[in-house]
Amino acid sequence: MFMVDECHLLWGDIFGYVWGKTSERISVPVVNARDKQTYFGGLDYKTKEFLIFPAKTANSETTVSFLEYLQSQRPGAKLLIVWDGASYHRSQHIRNYLDSLNHELETEQWLITCERFAPNAPEQNPVEDIWLQAKRLIREFYFFCHSFSVVKGLFELAIDCQIFDFPKLHEYGVFS
Numbered sequence: 001m002f003m004v005d006e007c008h009l010l011w012g013d014i015f016g017y018v019w020g021k022t023s024e025r026i027s028v029p030v031v032n033a034r035d036k037q038t039y040f041g042g043l044d045y046k047t048k049e050f051l052i053f054p055a056k057t058a059n060s061e062t063t064v065s066f067l068e069y070l071q072s073q074r075p076g077a078k079l080l081i082v083w084d085g086a087s088y089h090r091s092q093h094i095r096n097y098l099d100s101l102n103h104e105l106e107t108e109q110w111l112i113t114c115e116r117f118a119p120n121a122p123e124q125n126p127v128e129d130i131w132l133q134a135k136r137l138i139r140e141f142y143f144f145c146h147s148f149s150v151v152k153g154l155f156e157l158a159i160d161c162q163i164f165d166f167p168k169l170h171e172y173g174v175f176s
Helices: 062-074 090-100 125-142 148-162
Strands: 004-010 036-044 050-055 081-085 113-118
Touching: 004 125, 004 148, 036 062, 036 125, 036 148, 050 062, 062 081, 062 090, 090 113, 090 125, 125 148
Parallel strands: 004 081, 081 113
Antiparallel strands: 004 036, 036 050
């Protein structure tokens, strides 16, 4: 079972909070607002391993590529994908892909089954906390972020270290 979400890392994500007078507007210069990176992330709920997949954007085509990536990481396994109701998760392209993958198989034999979290409930998805922790790390080390490639490197390091343990990671188990 993979809990899935996408993250759009932006150059401006290195900035956190600033203190100032409430009566004055605070400007924070952003060197290049066009620098961005999309990541797909899948949390293997059983092993707690978090897999990321960089993509140019989040759309139906890149979602299919991510699903294929997850399959390559768990060869021969039947996957349950739990994700939000993003339009590209519900697209005809995704339905066609799943139909071609699972065609002529009984429902319990499907290679990929997709379920959705409740609508407008990001608090149900532990992947949201993983993204937040990684962004928090780049904000704490903003002084190293002289380029967007450093921002991406720090973000990916935070993910690769797999040092997260949130209460949400244990909400869906048999004995939760």
